[in-house]
Amino acid sequence: MKKATTWDAADYLETEADIAAYLNAALDDGDISVIAAALGDVARAKGMTQLSKETGITRDGLYKALSPTGNPSFDTVQKVVKAFGLRLDVAAA
Numbered sequence: 001m002k003k004a005t006t007w008d009a010a011d012y013l014e015t016e017a018d019i020a021a022y023l024n025a026a027l028d029d030g031d032i033s034v035i036a037a038a039l040g041d042v043a044r045a046k047g048m049t050q051l052s053k054e055t056g057i058t059r060d061g062l063y064k065a066l067s068p069t070g071n072p073s074f075d076t077v078q079k080v081v082k083a084f085g086l087r088l089d090v091a092a093a
Contacts (some may be wrong), residue, residue, distance in 0.1 A: 008041070008044075009022065009038075009041040009045075010041045010042070010044040010045040011045075013041065013042055013045040013046075016085070019042050019045070019046075019084065022038055022041070023038055023039070023042060023081070023084075025038075026038030032071055032072075033069065033071070035077070036065065036066055036067060036069075036071065036072050036077075037067065039066045039072070039077065039080050039081075040063075040066035040067055042084060043062060043066050043080065046084065048062055048063070051080065051083055054083035055076075055080055055082075055083050056079070057076065057079060057080075061076075066080065
């Protein structure tokens, strides 16, 4: 029996345009768990160790926060997005 492989978005995030489109889709969804999962995918694609250095957040802290159940703080999201060289445009409700 052939072992099933798991699809991982991080394997397909090769360019800055890919990353921006992926994060924008997650932000448009608006669900914090979708956003956290997307940030986690991008973090794995870019390298968790480098991201940890750039944000000042431990690798374990990043893994915990950037998971579908992580519920990261806005501060964490801002640090991660800034480390990716992107910026969030947050509209007042």
